[in-house]
């Protein structure tokens with residue numbers, strides 16, 4: 001099992017107020033799953049992604065990633081795990097405007113001591129090719145379409161060969177055509193063996209996944225395989 005969450009809670013304290021953003025979440029995820037996380041605004045989807053992605057720590061409960069207990073790791077160890085195991089894609093792309101597509105994709109490996117710069121460049125070119133953007137390598141973000149920017153962000157997420165690709169509303173800022181391109185890309189990556197977790201409000205996005213987890217008030221209220229008939 002790739003991921004195991006047991007009774008995970010996340011409590012935010014704001015003055016007197018305590019928000020139970022995650023309230024006893026238990027979950028197992030295997031390699032090469034393709035999961036959609038759905039639920040109303042404020043139900044805890046992003047909080048769960050942040051915990052799963054080692055961007056944030058649970059308040060209580062345990063989180064094992066590849067058999068390692070992440071809950072008790074130091075901040076440095078957590079950052080290393082995040083860098084090596086997790087690739088993130090966000091709704092707003094989060095590319096650096098002054099850098100070319102190629103240099104944006106290279107970023108996660110800049111501080112890696114395991115990879116020399118020429119290797120990094122080769123890996124970045126390969127990642128751009130994988131998302132079909134080889135010919136746009138020298139374009140800066142403002143010289144790319146929205147869908148192309150998101151593909152650059154996906155290439156950046158993939159460059160370190162992460163165990164898990166995590167995407168929070170990856171098509172939220174895209175029109176139908178560009179969304180369809182991104183979803184086709186996710187389908188292809190999943191077929192190549194990538195584990196994918198995607199947060200979405202849209203059934204048209206969730207129907208690509210093989211398993212749908214629904215959240216409400218910080219809890220998982222449904223967790224079921226996607227019917228084959230529902231897939232596009």
Ligand SMILES: Nc1ncnc2c1ncn2[C@@H]1O[C@H](COP(=O)(O)OP(=O)(O)OP(=O)(O)O)[C@@H](O)[C@H]1O
Nearest residue numbers: 012013014019021040041042043044045046047048
């Ligand atoms: N940093 C924070 N400090 C305090 N409360 C927070 C913080 N981040 C999130 N929350 C609260 O935790 C709850 C869950 O938030 P979360 O962002 O996980 O929801 P979500 O399901 O991703 O919603 P959306 O669909 O709107 O993105 C919300 O009630 C939110 O107000």
Ligand SMILES: [Mg+2]
Nearest residue numbers: 045046047168
């Ligand atoms: Mg959210």
